[in-house]
Amino acid sequence: MNELNLVRAFYKTGVYVAELIEKQEEKQRALVKVVAVLKHPTQGDLHNPKMVDVPLFHQRKALAEFEKTWVPLSSLKAFEGELPNYRVSLQEAVEVQKKALKNENNDWARMSLDKLNECINEYGF
Known part of the structure; x- marks a missing residue:
């Protein structure tokens, strides 16, 4: 591990520096x-x-800055590189996902984009 004890942590379908x-x-x-x-x-x-034909199509927000959570040990990897700012990293991650969803032309991508836009409104950017 690095000096600051930073890791890449996988939680559900998100990936974080933690x-x-x-x-x-x-x-x-x-x-x-x-x-x-x-x-x-x-x-x-x-x-x-x-x-899309599911009982509940979930909106999934990213874990908040400084939020603590339990993850499987197997999901941890060493983090290498410069530590990004939380808010900037969140905006960049949202933009990457938005772009990928816009490139898909199906109902799931459209519903996902709607839910992602709800997240963006809640994030305040």
Whole structure:
């Protein structure tokens, strides 16, 4: 690990730069504190990816700055590089996802874009 104990943490469908707070080897999990967003979570139903005919099409916001969460140890990787600013990283992750969704021409992408736009409004940018 690096000096600041920063890791890449995968949580559901999002990817974050996080500070490793605690490891629980026996439970195979780690407590991390989010400091930047590398990939915004995917919208929709995690159990039925890219499907629109589901009971609830979820809006998935990124974990907040300094939010703590438990992740599987297997989802952690060392973080290398310069630590991005949380808000800037969130905006960049949203833009990457928006662009990818606009390139797809299907109902799932349109519904995902609607949900992502709801997230953007809540983020305030």
